[in-house]
Amino acid sequence: MNHLVIMAGGLGSRFWPMSTPDNPKQFIDVLGVGRSLMQLTYDRFKGICDPENVWIVTSADYVAKVHEQLPEVPVGNILSEPCRRNTAPCIAYVSYRIKAKDPKGNIVVTPSDHVVVNIQEFQRVINGAMQFAGETDAIVTLGMKPTRPETGYGYIQADLAAQSMRNKEIYQVESFREKPDLATAEEYVKHNYYYWNAGIFIWNVSTIVNAFRMYQPALNRIFESMMDVYGTDQEQAAINEHYGECENISVDYAILEKAEEIFVFPADFGWSDLGTWGSLQTLSKKDANNNSLISDNIKTFETTNCIINVEGNKQVVVQGLDGYIVAQRDGRLLICKLSEEQRIKEFSAE
Amino acid sequence: MNHLVIMAGGLGSRFWPMSTPDNPKQFIDVLGVGRSLMQLTYDRFKGICDPENVWIVTSADYVAKVHEQLPEVPVGNILSEPCRRNTAPCIAYVSYRIKAKDPKGNIVVTPSDHVVVNIQEFQRVINGAMQFAGETDAIVTLGMKPTRPETGYGYIQADLAAQSMRNKEIYQVESFREKPDLATAEEYVKHNYYYWNAGIFIWNVSTIVNAFRMYQPALNRIFESMMDVYGTDQEQAAINEHYGECENISVDYAILEKAEEIFVFPADFGWSDLGTWGSLQTLSKKDANNNSLISDNIKTFETTNCIINVEGNKQVVVQGLDGYIVAQRDGRLLICKLSEEQRIKEFSAE
Numbered sequence: 001m002n003h004l005v006i007m008a009g010g011l012g013s014r015f016w017p018m019s020t021p022d023n024p025k026q027f028i029d030v031l032g033v034g035r036s037l038m039q040l041t042y043d044r045f046k047g048i049c050d051p052e053n054v055w056i057v058t059s060a061d062y063v064a065k066v067h068e069q070l071p072e073v074p075v076g077n078i079l080s081e082p083c084r085r086n087t088a089p090c091i092a093y094v095s096y097r098i099k100a101k102d103p104k105g106n107i108v109v110t111p112s113d114h115v116v117v118n119i120q121e122f123q124r125v126i127n128g129a130m131q132f133a134g135e136t137d138a139i140v141t142l143g144m145k146p147t148r149p150e151t152g153y154g155y156i157q158a159d160l161a162a163q164s165m166r167n168k169e170i171y172q173v174e175s176f177r178e179k180p181d182l183a184t185a186e187e188y189v190k191h192n193y194y195y196w197n198a199g200i201f202i203w204n205v206s207t208i209v210n211a212f213r214m215y216q217p218a219l220n221r222i223f224e225s226m227m228d229v230y231g232t233d234q235e236q237a238a239i240n241e242h243y244g245e246c247e248n249i250s251v252d253y254a255i256l257e258k259a260e261e262i263f264v265f266p267a268d269f270g271w272s273d274l275g276t277w278g279s280l281q282t283l284s285k286k287d288a289n290n291n292s293l294i295s296d297n298i299k300t301f302e303t304t305n306c307i308i309n310v311e312g313n314k315q316v317v318v319q320g321l322d323g324y325i326v327a328q329r330d331g332r333l334l335i336c337k338l339s340e341e342q343r344i345k346e347f348s349a350e
Numbered sequence: 351m352n353h354l355v356i357m358a359g360g361l362g363s364r365f366w367p368m369s370t371p372d373n374p375k376q377f378i379d380v381l382g383v384g385r386s387l388m389q390l391t392y393d394r395f396k397g398i399c400d401p402e403n404v405w406i407v408t409s410a411d412y413v414a415k416v417h418e419q420l421p422e423v424p425v426g427n428i429l430s431e432p433c434r435r436n437t438a439p440c441i442a443y444v445s446y447r448i449k450a451k452d453p454k455g456n457i458v459v460t461p462s463d464h465v466v467v468n469i470q471e472f473q474r475v476i477n478g479a480m481q482f483a484g485e486t487d488a489i490v491t492l493g494m495k496p497t498r499p500e501t502g503y504g505y506i507q508a509d510l511a512a513q514s515m516r517n518k519e520i521y522q523v524e525s526f527r528e529k530p531d532l533a534t535a536e537e538y539v540k541h542n543y544y545y546w547n548a549g550i551f552i553w554n555v556s557t558i559v560n561a562f563r564m565y566q567p568a569l570n571r572i573f574e575s576m577m578d579v580y581g582t583d584q585e586q587a588a589i590n591e592h593y594g595e596c597e598n599i600s601v602d603y604a605i606l607e608k609a610e611e612i613f614v615f616p617a618d619f620g621w622s623d624l625g626t627w628g629s630l631q632t633l634s635k636k637d638a639n640n641n642s643l644i645s646d647n648i649k650t651f652e653t654t655n656c657i658i659n660v661e662g663n664k665q666v667v668v669q670g671l672d673g674y675i676v677a678q679r680d681g682r683l684l685i686c687k688l689s690e691e692q693r694i695k696e697f698s699a700e
Contacts, residue, residue, distance in 0.1 A: 312681055343651075
């Protein structure tokens, strides 16, 4: 069976005050479409995976919010992390948990706060990758065709000579590259074998559990030791006791960069990690003055190239701004130049 | 006895969204001192007038708010206007109402939403004017020494040769001048006998009632016909029935510009009508970058010459603005250049 893992524990601090630790980005209707980013993530896997095989891994603080937003998903499938330990422990936990239920299952892992524009193409790619991972012991990543020399993403270098025979759209990975500097990124986009790492992974249960066993024996020990409590009343207590022992490490470092059978499925379905206000502006509808106005009750005068994102439907008037972010949520307010958005963490520190 | 009349029916539309028809300027702690402008107005007459002789004339919609903010004032002293009819009907109503209680009383009439900095000097001036008006049949206005060629105020031209013998600080009025154009205002401030009309009037009950009788016979007829219901259960019903018949006219046109015995008491106690955001900025505390920050939880970066007025104590971050108004209340938000504040009514039209 196909299982979907949605990682929904992020804090979304770059989108303050729209996103706050109380209500981070993945739970917000960032695009103004009536569904939160996590709900949109769930929606785009419809038909690929049944609700009882959808798993959400999140912070203990957000379990209620996840349940509220995804009532279709069984409460027992919402896995609660007692502390933050990056993506490797998160993926290890849910992988062993799924193994306890369905040791022959296939898994797709996705962040909860990204955006995909072309759902049909997305589903075609995911289905292809799921089938491939189900028939092999491959770890499959999705590679997004870069449209600009982005320095905020990691890159995947494909070996175009090593095409899979089972699925001719899938290639072996030559190497993973960390977030590059601008010159390097400019070099990457000149070639047709560098792709953005979208953080979406496809594998079967045995493959990922074996990878943890081989490359992360400490993590394997922790989660394998709990095999007999998964799905029982003791699961949460055991997790609460042992999760803190996990190393704080990303799955990229822990597994992907070490494993042998790593593949990339280059794809182009209009993807964004919505990591910056600028990327949000790119994806939003814009008015004639290139303003992204998220709310129906915003009036602008002599205002251009702004993102105005305010909660509810209260009256907002903006006059005389060019290239600013205006964000309001729960009484908190941010006004800053789009060009300074990297400083938002600094700005919002209490 | 001394009576204080506070006119508190204004809409404060120039201060949107800090001030809205639901909660206009006079009821707001505009200066961030813990008291609304109306409460500050009441406070600065302490010692001049007892609470049972304080009268508030306001819109029916605001009666509860007035009572909540000034619980010391008897509820029966809050006079409710069923519709808006400018200052002459408002003053006529309260004057006849006071006459029914205390026909020999003295009255000072004041707007509810102005600011006075030097309370001690203010009280000295008011006491002098009250005594003068009590002993004569004079209508006394206060004239503010102009500090700039303001085009937003009416001016009072004093006849410096016609000094009163009873109070040598008081002069006869030569003429009232409407809001001038800039060239005229610049001419006015060159002379020492033009003063801003602060809208504060002092007279005794007989004087003002006689003035209505003489100059506004229609208004006189309406309010004199109700003499036997003032202070009774029938007062509000009678007012509701007849108030709408009143002409919509200011006391300046209706009485001041027509009457004979008009005096001006030139004074200098740090007055502002707070008619503009700019005047609010002038009066507020400012940080090292000339920003007026009304709230303790505002952080600014590269921001100068701004007024930032937000409700509550929620976190606000402003980066990269120079010379802007940022105002937030009840979810409504205004961002506009200070130089464009005349357009706020246009901006805020729903």
